[in-house]
Amino acid sequence: MTDSAEEHELDATQRRERPDGDADLAPARPSGAAPTDVQLQDALDRARTGDEHGFALLWRTLHPPLLRYLTVRSPDAREDVASETWVQVVRDLPGFGGDVDEFRGWLFTIARNRAIDHGRTRVRRSTVPVAAPSEHVADPLTASAEDDAVARSSTEEAVRLVASLPVEQAEMVMLRVVAGLDVAVVARLVGKKPGTVRVAVHRALKELARDPRARALGKVV
Amino acid sequence: MPGHDDDLSPWNDDPLVRALRGPGTSDELAGQDEFLAAFRAAQPTAPTPISAGRLRRAGRRLGGGGSAVVVVLALGAGAAAAAYTQSLPDPVQRAVHGVLGPVGVPAPEPTREEASRERGATPSATSGPGAPSTDSSPGLPVESPSDSPSSMPTRAPSETPSATPTETPTDSPTPTPTEAPAPVPSAVSLAGSSHRAGPDDQVPMVGNVSASDTSPVPGQEVALQQRVAGAWTSVASATSDEAGSVSVAAPTLARTSSFRLTVGDLTSTPWRVVLVPTLDVVSRPDSGSTAIAVSARGGRQGDRVELLRRRPGDDVLVARARLAADLTTTFRVASPNRRVAYVARLPRTRAHARARDAVVLRPLTPVAVSAAVPDSILGPQESVTVSGTVTADGGIVLPDRKVWLLLREAGGDWRRVGSATSDASGSVAIAVGPIERNVAVRLRVGRVRSTPVPLRLQPEWTTSVATSDASAVVSGTALGGNAGDIVLLRQVVGGRLVTVRQATLTAAGTVRFEVPVPEGRRDRYRVVLERTPQHLRTIAPVVVRPVG
Missing domain, CATH: 2.60.40.10 (Immunoglobulins)
Incomplete structure (x- = not known):
């Protein structure tokens, strides 16, 4: 049995042993432990067969990076575009046959196309919108509300810094760093050569690393 | 999270990258229930699929503007999901259906008495609703899709009031369908596919006409009205189908408008559609300046248009102008020596949403x-x-x-x-x-x-002829000639030129020919400096006269 298969089986066992049986449907809350690719693959397989737990895990894992990407790509309508993206994913998921990496690429491809459809392809530079005023009410069961606020502000600041880059470069950074897409996938998505994407992302990260605001993020992250 | 990337591994500990890859915040994850409801609705056994518009409104959380949003938010996200599975208390379910019926929220199950009246059948002990469990996706737990305290239905589906008949009908009516009274409309709802539309877009809208018991009312003539200058004007009409639904398309917008459906004296909650202008910016460079032409379809004459120069992290306002009657305006800026981006911005007004477009001016290069x-x-x-x-x-x-x-x-x-x-x-x-x-x-x-x-x-000749009794000498200096250049002396004989002498230029550019002295007539010659790579051919005419 391969390592991944063992991990897969372990994950399945842990799922069966959950006392309430619906841990995947727990209320959305910040969590520091990101699921592994094996867990995501399992979630994808289950979601394809209509399993709500699987879809919930996929959504909780990929919706935040999707929103962050759209903050740069389609700042005026990121919620709209994200909603349309997930509606299409939900509709076409049964016919999707790829692995979780391909799913990630598929998701962000849909999002990019929907953003283009939305007719708001240009990113605003002077005022990068942040999330709407939050209705969030601190839940005693979640992680510290203070931690959540700190994480939220640092993430928003980071996204804001990326959005200060030229549009194409900012998009490549978000697709590579936040969405986690491979260079080849990003290159195909944005219509550039792989080398161009690699160089652009590295230059952007170096440039941003020199920004005192980026260095300040290290104090709160 | 991401991280297969090889070449990004050195950045894994970078504060910015860590922040970008940070876990989802509560704001970002706030819409989970709605998306789960959409997923559930998309399964084969689920009710009508949920539209993107509903998710969009749920995603926005604030400022949605539509009554549907208000109701959804008022109920809480989990309750919205519950509404789709008919697990809300009847009054609430009915209210949600009244607003969200067009987008898939079913009406509550009729009570035994209502069902009895409608179907004309004698209810049995096993005919209770039980709808929630049968309408849910198979394999899902019976619990609410969320265990959030605020969103969890507190009753199991089998405990809904309507599912527990408290009395047995005292009579056994067996009315025939023809005896059922015609349903009378008591509510009408309206929902559009979007709250935003471009200048050429027609927003599809669906409505629902229902009776007091939430049953659909077919065959009702409904009118779609648009609010124009403070008054409602009918712009379309339709007839409700068997499900009580009507589909109409709002006309293309000249400005942001509200729409509503009317049936008799009943009116639906207005559905507001914001006009989103389409801005188009082009540049026309000239020798010293560049014209930036802005056209705004969906804008209005007199609207203010702003031109900003884009700089990293900061856009600078450069000029303002007003839209002309043809909805265009032109800015003139200096032609740049390097690449400069400009943004044209049409601010929001009561008639339309804001719009913007950008154009990049590149320095003119000689071609x-x-x-x-x-x-x-x-x-x-x-x-x-x-x-x-x-x-x-x-x-x-x-x-x-x-x-x-x-x-x-x-x-x-x-x-x-x-x-x-x-x-x-x-x-x-x-x-x-x-x-x-x-x-x-x-x-x-x-x-x-x-x-x-x-x-x-083209060299220049200076020639002279010196005649004596014995001979004549033709001399010449070729300015622009070079030492060694060939010089021909050609004589005109019988109307033809015959070469009679050949010499080369000296270092001083001179040449000398000795010719016979003519008797009783004049001899005509041509001194020819032949063409070379350094100069053209040059000819000078010379005449030798007899002595005396």
Whole structure:
């Protein structure tokens, strides 16, 4: 049995042993432990067969990076575009046959196309919108509300810094760093050569690393 | 989270990258229930799929503007999901259905009595609703899709009031369907596919006509009304189908508008559609400036338009203007020396949403330079002026460009012999000469070169004849000739030229021929300096007269 298969089986066992049986449907809350690719693959397989737990895990894992990407790509309508993206994913998921990496690429491809459809392809530079005023009410069961606020502000600041880059470069950074897409996938998505994407992302990260605001993020992250 | 990337691994501990990859915040994850409901609705056994519009509204959380949003938010996200599975208390379910019926929220199950009245059948103990569990996706737990305290239905589906008959009908009515009273509309709802529309878009809208018991009312003539200048005006009509639904398309918008459906005296909650103008910005460079033309479809005459110069992290307002009657306006800016981006912005008004578009101005680069001379044949002492014009794409002349004059001699390389700066009309003039041999000249600006222009040297003869009794001597000096150049002496004989002597130029450029002295007549000669790579052919006529 391969390592991944063992991990897969372990994950399945842990799922069966959950006392309430619906841990995947727990209320959305910040969590520091990101699921592994094996867990995501399992979630994808289950979601394809209509399993709500699987879809919930996929959504909780990929919706935040999707929103962050759209903050740069389609700042005026990121919620709209994200909603349309997930509606299409939900509709076409049964016919999707790829692995979780391909799913990630598929998701962000849909999002990019929907953003283009939305007719708001240009990113605003002077005022990068942040999330709407939050209705969030601190839940005693979640992680510290203070931690959540700190994480939220640092993430928003980071996204804001990326959005200060030229549009194409900012998009490549978000697709590579936040969405986690491979260079080849990003290159195909944005219509550039792989080398161009690699160089652009590295230059952007170096440039941003020199920004005192980026260095300040290290104090709160 | 992401991280297969090899070449990004050095950045894994970078504060910015860590922040970008940070876990989802509560705000970002706030809409989970709605998306799960959409997923559930998409399964084969689920009720009508949920539209993107509903998710969009749920995703926004605030400021949705539609009554559907208000209801959804008021109920809580989990309750919205519960509404789709009919697990809300009847009054609430009915209210949600009244608003969200068009987007898939079913009406509550009728009570035993209602069902009895409608179907004319005797209810049985096993005919209770139980709908929630049967409508849910198979395999899902019976619990609410969320365990959030605020969103969890507190009753199991089998405990819904309507599912527990408390009394047995005392009579056993067996009314036939023809005896059922015609349903009377008591509510009408309206929902559009979007709250935003472009200048050419027609927003599809669906409505629902229902009776007091939430049953659909078919065959009702409904009118779609648009609020214009404070008054409601009918713009479309339709008839409700068997499900009580109507589908109409709102007309294209001239401004942000509200729509509603009416049935008799009943009106639906208005559905507001915001007009989103389409901004189109193009640049038309000229020699010294660039016109930035903005057209705003969906804008209105007199609307303010702002032009901003884009800079990293900060856009600078450059100019303001008003839309003309043709919904266009033009800004004029200096043609840039480097790439500059401008953003045109149409602020939001009561008539439309805001819109923006960007255009990038690139410095004009020369694509051509011409070169011409008034005369390409020069004498030994003559100069000439080479003139030309520097142009960019589209024939736009470029002033203030440094232009070099290049010169090449036969077998040599191009070398710079002068320069000048193009004037306001893009023109330049540079003098060259005198030349000592044939050359070619061209103009160059940057990497753009003109076509070479040849300049030919035409030598000049100075001749004389000295006659004595015995002989005559024809002498000549060729200015511009070179030592060794061949010189022919040709005599006109019978109207034809016959070469009678040949010599070469001396280092001083002179030549000397001795000819017979004619008797009683004049001999006519031509002194011919033959063409060489250094100069053209030059001929001088000479006449030798008899002595005396």
